[in-house]
Amino acid sequence: MATGKKQPMVAFKGIMKRFGKVVAVEKMDFEIEEGSLVTLLGPSGCGKTTLLRMVAGLEEPTEGDIFIKGKRINDTPIHKRNLGMIFQNYALFPHKTIFDNVAFGLKYRDVSSADIREKVKRALEMVRLPGVENRMPSQLSGGQQQRIAMARAIVIEPDVLLMDEPLSALDENLREEMRREVDNLQRLLGVTTIFVTHDQREALSMSDKILVMKAGRKQQEGNPESVYNEPSNHFVADFLGHSNFITGEVVDVSNGHVNVRIETGDVLFAENKGGFSKGDPVEMIVRAQRFDAFPREEFEPVEGMNHFEGRIKDRSYMGGEVSYFIELGADREIHIISMMRTRLYEIGEAVSVQVSPHHCHLIHME
Amino acid sequence: MATGKKQPMVAFKGIMKRFGKVVAVEKMDFEIEEGSLVTLLGPSGCGKTTLLRMVAGLEEPTEGDIFIKGKRINDTPIHKRNLGMIFQNYALFPHKTIFDNVAFGLKYRDVSSADIREKVKRALEMVRLPGVENRMPSQLSGGQQQRIAMARAIVIEPDVLLMDEPLSALDENLREEMRREVDNLQRLLGVTTIFVTHDQREALSMSDKILVMKAGRKQQEGNPESVYNEPSNHFVADFLGHSNFITGEVVDVSNGHVNVRIETGDVLFAENKGGFSKGDPVEMIVRAQRFDAFPREEFEPVEGMNHFEGRIKDRSYMGGEVSYFIELGADREIHIISMMRTRLYEIGEAVSVQVSPHHCHLIHME
Amino acid sequence: MKQVSIGWSLIRIYTFLVYLFLFAPIVVVIVLAFNPKQFGIFPMEGVSLRWFIKLAQNESIIQAFQNSLVLGSLTAVISTGIGILAALAFIRFEFPGKNTLNTLLLSPIMIPEVVLGVALLLFLRFLQQPKSFALLLIGHVVLTLPYVLLIVQARLVGIKKEYEEAAKSLGANAFQTFREVTFPLLLPAILAGALFSFTISFDDITATLFWATAQNQTVPVKIFSMLRNSISPEINALGAVMIVLTVATPLLAGYLSRKFSKIKE
Amino acid sequence: MKNDKWKPWALLAPSMSAVFLLLVIPVCFIVVYSFWLRAPSGADIPAFQFGNYAKFFEDFFYPKILIRTIRISFETVILCVVMGYVPAYFFYRSESRYKKIFLLLIMLPFWVSFIIRTMSWINIMGDSGLINHFLIKIGLIASPISMLYNEFTVLMGLIMYLLPFMVLNIYVSLEGIDKSLLEAARCMGCTEWQAFREVTLPLSLPGVSAGCLLVFVLTAGTYLPPMILGGPGNGMIANLIFKRVIGTLDWPFGSAISVILLSLLFVIVWTYNRYLGINQIFKSLQGS
Amino acid sequence: LGLSGLPFGNTVRDAWAAKSIRFDGWGGSVSEAFRKHAFKPFTKATGIDVIDGEFGDMNSYLTRVKASYPPGGEFNIAYLSAVFDYARYVDLGFSTVLDESKIPNLKNVMPSMIKPLRDITKGTLSAVPYDLGQTGIAYNTKHVSKEKAEKLGAALLWDKDLKGKLGSWEGDFRTNMWYAALYTGQSPNNMTDLAAIWAALREQRGLMKKYWASGAELMSLLANEEIYATVAWSGRVASLQQEGHPIGYLSPKGTYSWMEYQFVLKGTDLAVAQQLLNFMLEPNVAIAVAEGQNYPPSLDPSKVKLTEKIKKMPAFDPTGKLDGYLFAKPAYWNAHQVEWTEKWDRIKAGS
Ligand SMILES: Nc1ncnc2c1ncn2[C@@H]1O[C@H](COP(=O)(O)OP(=O)(O)OP(=O)(O)O)[C@@H](O)[C@H]1O
Ligand SMILES: Nc1ncnc2c1ncn2[C@@H]1O[C@H](COP(=O)(O)OP(=O)(O)OP(=O)(O)O)[C@@H](O)[C@H]1O
Ligand SMILES: NCCCCN
Ligand SMILES: [Mg+2]
Numbered sequence A, B: 001m002a003t004g005k006k007q008p009m010v011a012f013k014g015i016m017k018r019f020g021k022v023v024a025v026e027k028m029d030f031e032i033e034e035g036s037l038v039t040l041l042g043p044s045g046c047g048k049t050t051l052l053r054m055v056a057g058l059e060e061p062t063e064g065d066i067f068i069k070g071k072r073i074n075d076t077p078i079h080k081r082n083l084g085m086i087f088q089n090y091a092l093f094p095h096k097t098i099f100d101n102v103a104f105g106l107k108y109r110d111v112s113s114a115d116i117r118e119k120v121k122r123a124l125e126m127v128r129l130p131g132v133e134n135r136m137p138s139q140l141s142g143g144q145q146q147r148i149a150m151a152r153a154i155v156i157e158p159d160v161l162l163m164d165e166p167l168s169a170l171d172e173n174l175r176e177e178m179r180r181e182v183d184n185l186q187r188l189l190g191v192t193t194i195f196v197t198h199d200q201r202e203a204l205s206m207s208d209k210i211l212v213m214k215a216g217r218k219q220q221e222g223n224p225e226s227v228y229n230e231p232s233n234h235f236v237a238d239f240l241g242h243s244n245f246i247t248g249e250v251v252d253v254s255n256g257h258v259n260v261r262i263e264t265g266d267v268l269f270a271e272n273k274g275g276f277s278k279g280d281p282v283e284m285i286v287r288a289q290r291f292d293a294f295p296r297e298e299f300e301p302v303e304g305m306n307h308f309e310g311r312i313k314d315r316s317y318m319g320g321e322v323s324y325f326i327e328l329g330a331d332r333e334i335h336i337i338s339m340m341r342t343r344l345y346e347i348g349e350a351v352s353v354q355v356s357p358h359h360c361h362l363i364h365m366e
Numbered sequence C: 001m002k003q004v005s006i007g008w009s010l011i012r013i014y015t016f017l018v019y020l021f022l023f024a025p026i027v028v029v030i031v032l033a034f035n036p037k038q039f040g041i042f043p044m045e046g047v048s049l050r051w052f053i054k055l056a057q058n059e060s061i062i063q064a065f066q067n068s069l070v071l072g073s074l075t076a077v078i079s080t081g082i083g084i085l086a087a088l089a090f091i092r093f094e095f096p097g098k099n100t101l102n103t104l105l106l107s108p109i110m111i112p113e114v115v116l117g118v119a120l121l122l123f124l125r126f127l128q129q130p131k132s133f134a135l136l137l138i139g140h141v142v143l144t145l146p147y148v149l150l151i152v153q154a155r156l157v158g159i160k161k162e163y164e165e166a167a168k169s170l171g172a173n174a175f176q177t178f179r180e181v182t183f184p185l186l187l188p189a190i191l192a193g194a195l196f197s198f199t200i201s202f203d204d205i206t207a208t209l210f211w212a213t214a215q216n217q218t219v220p221v222k223i224f225s226m227l228r229n230s231i232s233p234e235i236n237a238l239g240a241v242m243i244v245l246t247v248a249t250p251l252l253a254g255y256l257s258r259k260f261s262k263i264k265e
Numbered sequence D: 001m002k003n004d005k006w007k008p009w010a011l012l013a014p015s016m017s018a019v020f021l022l023l024v025i026p027v028c029f030i031v032v033y034s035f036w037l038r039a040p041s042g043a044d045i046p047a048f049q050f051g052n053y054a055k056f057f058e059d060f061f062y063p064k065i066l067i068r069t070i071r072i073s074f075e076t077v078i079l080c081v082v083m084g085y086v087p088a089y090f091f092y093r094s095e096s097r098y099k100k101i102f103l104l105l106i107m108l109p110f111w112v113s114f115i116i117r118t119m120s121w122i123n124i125m126g127d128s129g130l131i132n133h134f135l136i137k138i139g140l141i142a143s144p145i146s147m148l149y150n151e152f153t154v155l156m157g158l159i160m161y162l163l164p165f166m167v168l169n170i171y172v173s174l175e176g177i178d179k180s181l182l183e184a185a186r187c188m189g190c191t192e193w194q195a196f197r198e199v200t201l202p203l204s205l206p207g208v209s210a211g212c213l214l215v216f217v218l219t220a221g222t223y224l225p226p227m228i229l230g231g232p233g234n235g236m237i238a239n240l241i242f243k244r245v246i247g248t249l250d251w252p253f254g255s256a257i258s259v260i261l262l263s264l265l266f267v268i269v270w271t272y273n274r275y276l277g278i279n280q281i282f283k284s285l286q287g288s
Numbered sequence E: 001l002g003l004s005g006l007p008f009g010n011t012v013r014d015a016w017a018a019k020s021i022r023f024d025g026w027g028g029s030v031s032e033a034f035r036k037h038a039f040k041p042f043t044k045a046t047g048i049d050v051i052d053g054e055f056g057d058m059n060s061y062l063t064r065v066k067a068s069y070p071p072g073g074e075f076n077i078a079y080l081s082a083v084f085d086y087a088r089y090v091d092l093g094f095s096t097v098l099d100e101s102k103i104p105n106l107k108n109v110m111p112s113m114i115k116p117l118r119d120i121t122k123g124t125l126s127a128v129p130y131d132l133g134q135t136g137i138a139y140n141t142k143h144v145s146k147e148k149a150e151k152l153g154a155a156l157l158w159d160k161d162l163k164g165k166l167g168s169w170e171g172d173f174r175t176n177m178w179y180a181a182l183y184t185g186q187s188p189n190n191m192t193d194l195a196a197i198w199a200a201l202r203e204q205r206g207l208m209k210k211y212w213a214s215g216a217e218l219m220s221l222l223a224n225e226e227i228y229a230t231v232a233w234s235g236r237v238a239s240l241q242q243e244g245h246p247i248g249y250l251s252p253k254g255t256y257s258w259m260e261y262q263f264v265l266k267g268t269d270l271a272v273a274q275q276l277l278n279f280m281l282e283p284n285v286a287i288a289v290a291e292g293q294n295y296p297p298s299l300d301p302s303k304v305k306l307t308e309k310i311k312k313m314p315a316f317d318p319t320g321k322l323d324g325y326l327f328a329k330p331a332y333w334n335a336h337q338v339e340w341t342e343k344w345d346r347i348k349a350g351s
């Protein structure tokens, strides 16, 4: 505050959680800006839920402190923290009407019953389900139930909205739709939100900031583009999107570019964003979508681009896109995904593959 | 046969199945070529499983006949049909070793025990799990169990392999891997396969032929490209991939092209594949991946292409791709998915969108 | 798969015979309750309500009925009450020795009632304490607790923790959460458990024989002592009344709880 | 939040105290009492001696009752399996709309007084009971044949009491069998019978064995059926305890026999739990 | 928790004690006689409830008494049979000292019945004698002729022709040994050849249909013709005869006789107990009960005029001296009771 920096809405300071011998969350510092939507992303068991539940007060940190609005809340009991929580399976009270569900939190908040009615009505309108007050949760579809869960959480005007894989029980199409809605609603209300998911698409498309975790440790934090395009390590690159990993050695460094000799003997160019020097063993990460494939005979190499020759080894038609596995020889294979505009390549066909150095991201060998 | 046409491996003639009042499968005719992999695709409850189970003999058709190798099998008891079936939850016998599981079908087939051992070994090698004979199913991972289920089904050299959503219990990454493996194995063995799924990617990437169903009725049959690119109706187009539907009226028909006036007043061109004539109300289907978006000021229209002007209304970053919703004015919006090579468009930015008439598929208004 | 095979028919016949075996004694009791004869069983010589009338006039049996009802009801209430608490502890908390304690609470199922009966008798004698209704009641609570615990635990496992967590995150404290969420969701199991313990208590003979004081004899104990004088139409009549009572209660309760839970789910 | 370690203990306090007061301590007490002496008048004298145990094993009379108890328990277990498997299988496979009612009916005996059901066998098998009456009526026999008060009738009573437990245990484990396993077996070439033998039967064994344990333990501890339906030579160990405690006032000896019975059951349950796990039993009781 | 139950238990008991007294007897037709002729009128006259319980044999009742605490807190008056039990109850410390002045009707009771009790309790009384009875032999006259019965005497109970149709009392080793003694020609109060007694009982076991557990069961077995001959309590046989069943009664030489008395247990409200006992000894009450249960009363025929019906009952002694009666000697039988109970149990169970 002295530095004029805006006070974060939620802050973790050296937070750590151990269950018996399992360390679910390893010492972690992390801040969440007011009004932003932050996603905790990582494989199953990496500690996302645990972190979220510590904010909610459903788990107690083994070490470290949690702050909300600058106030340490470690010892505040759950029901006194003003939080909205949304669960994967909605957790609507099956024995209460929608009205009673949504009004539940207000009952404990000194709100007159007229106001309660008014607020519930507004919340239901906000989630675009006006008029369902008298139904039971079981009379609503999955997506509708999820919306009611939203309404129930936001109606209390929480300081922070916590969502643990709220969309993963929905089927693909509905999930995409709900993703947009949650996103819109969050922006509309400007409520600080922590969102847990292991679905990278969800994380990439919704977040202001993504925290990638692995085995209880922070791997990378940043906005979606930076996390996707500049993964800080192999794990992050592998976890997000379809990546090709090409190992090699830096053979030359010159004005913002690095030349890397890869296993096949080819030398590839990459932008130098990380301060690499000659002789460094590196890993080059290229997203499958960043390659372009051309029929061998039609291919004309472009100056300053990287290219390979190869043969289609396997392909998989996906409608909008086609996924190819291209054999480069010497046991190396790359995976490319291309939007299909013209014809499909046949298995065995000779192709040339090209990728811009701009899309070749280097990391130090781990 | 007289026509020289190859006899189909499996044929349904007017097959129909009713459960009480529910018609699960409506009168259906369908043929499956020997050695091909056919996918039954459709939303939940559309009758895929029922159709499959009728082939297996686990349900009895209410009406109609099923033929395998030209022989009517309606009255052949299950255990006399020579079929391999693979279940969603693997259905490995939990009390038997892997060996006994795989050998199970052979025991009822007059195979000497030496041959059994040999065949089981070969089958396990084929699914790339040699040497697990003495383990119990519970000692294997989900993916491995699925492979054992495959081995158990193929070891009896079935006439037809039936798979009911065999991959849906696996998590995304594993599913993709197994999809490739099943595909390879099926091609290697050349066994006629019926594969049930509601995952369009699975269907598109694996099948020789797809049968799209809805509410017990056949919607379309054909190879993946034709089903994806030339959907025969709105349902099929909507169910597979991300589609834009633009309604309009044919205003001109000329040498292989159709001019369609759409609601915004623009006139678009499409190839004439369906025999449309002037005045026909039509629906134009364009896949989200087929559009190209350009910054308005940089856009130069290309002769013979369709183009619109619009504004970015919403965008969703997905790493490899970006999904944009573009407002065309007058409440119309189109959804485009583009591979992100340059910068992202900002919300509100004016863009021009272009699509080739080749990718504009027309169907008659329903 | 058609079920018209001979095998299936045999299975049906077999099942029917097993039912016959299980139900013959019950049916016979009810039929013979109307037997006018004093001695001998069959043949029946007409139909009479004589023994029911005799029962209705037998004060000690009516007293026993009252005792049984009071005992059964109190057992059901207490057993369910403390069973819910114990189930909450086992399902919602982690603590050392949990499995052992759970087994301990379930162990009355496995320990012969004769032994329990004797044990308590000796213990009381040692303490120089009189038997009392309260003791009989606690004894029945211990006997029925395992069943309540099993039923309530099973249901509680099915009630996702998230409901309670949602309530707490919305501002309800522990008690409010229980009252508003856990309890109503648990209700079907609570009813089932209460019913179970009522019938077990109402029907218990072995341990009750040891524990009951002279003043609070229950119906089964009464029947037991009547049986020492051999079978009689009066016992059959009493049995018939018991059957109707104990069968009608759960059926009614089952019907009601199904109606309840239909609203719930 | 800070420290809720005490909460489960508070919740457990009432039930634990009830169980401690009426089960744990009294059972310990039986052990203590089993070392006491007994005066001819019937008074009990605190002591520490093994005379009561020695008396049990001093000749073959008491061990024989113990052995008989184990034998009858085994017979009951086997008969319950034989009689219970088929109905359980029937429920499992039946697609009838009345399946639920059938199941409810098998539960019904649970609700009908055990003592009434037991004594009613006298109505059926007594000299002037249903069966004799019927046989005389059709002229098959002239005077009633004695059917009561032997081991056979004791077994009938025991089976009638315990069969529902067995059926439920088996049914629950049958219901737990994934039907697709059967379908898989059928597709691979099994007839229905082969599929039953290869898949259903082995997979239902956990339920069968759980039922067996429950039936065994309950049988070994009952005394009503032998008392009401048995002759003097059909008594089981629980009858012996009852007689020693109630009939002959020999409480120390009764305690010693109780300890012996408890030890026997403990060994059986412990062994079972060790190799098979006890949870299956509770599963089926929950279902009911 | 258990302790919290105590006050409740006490309150309940106190509440009962205030206006009720508990009586435990032999059940069946005997109980009915007491209820009808003694208790109902007593309650009507005094407002004090009599709770009547029943038992089938002496030991199980004693166990219940022994298990109750304090003794008599639960049980008050026991309708005991035979003097040896008086001795046992006294030994176990359950006796009281009755204030005989509060039971003026005691003067009508035969002195020969009071004396054995006084001998045990050193001059005081913890019980009042109430009636006399016998355990004789009952037989079905349709299947066993009177001549045959008289001729065989005790041996009727060992008659091979009656295999599967014989009965005996399960709950008492004395009755069974008594008749085995008569059968083997020994004196019941001084059996010298026990091996012969056991052998006889073993032999008898093979002929037995059922060992009955209570008087009511005895009656039902006879009436249903499930058994044709059995040891039997004289009163019960008389009741059957009055109902018209074809049952004969045989009292062979050395028939087992006993006297019954109302024992007041320690801890009982003596005032109430004495009031009830006195009421029960009221000649008209005692006579009515006697006629109901078919056992002759303890009233001295020389002081009170008894009815014809009573005079015809087995075990009735017009002299009131009981000279020719053979009772079980308390000291003899009680000294061996543990041993013989055990033995009898084993024989019954087939050893
Ligand atoms: N109550 C608990 N007791 C013991 N270990 C636990 C508990 N809760 C979580 N863990 C362990 O802590 C680790 C982190 O679990 P957590 O649930 O936070 O993972 P997650 O990232 O949410 O995973 P998922 O994507 O599967 O939900 C795991 O190893 C888990 O096994
Ligand atoms: N045994 C049955 N009894 C009654 N109705 C049934 C039965 N099996 C299927 N149905 C009904 O038949 C219709 C088709 O079911 P089916 O299982 O074939 O669908 P599906 O396409 O496999 O769906 P999913 O993708 O959910 O597996 C559904 O409406 C279903 O409810
Ligand atoms: N009234 C029955 C007495 C039996 C005595 N032995
Ligand atoms: Mg989680």
Ligand SMILES: [Mg+2]
Pocket (backbone or CB within 6 Å): B048, B049, B050, B164
């Ligand atoms: Mg299906």
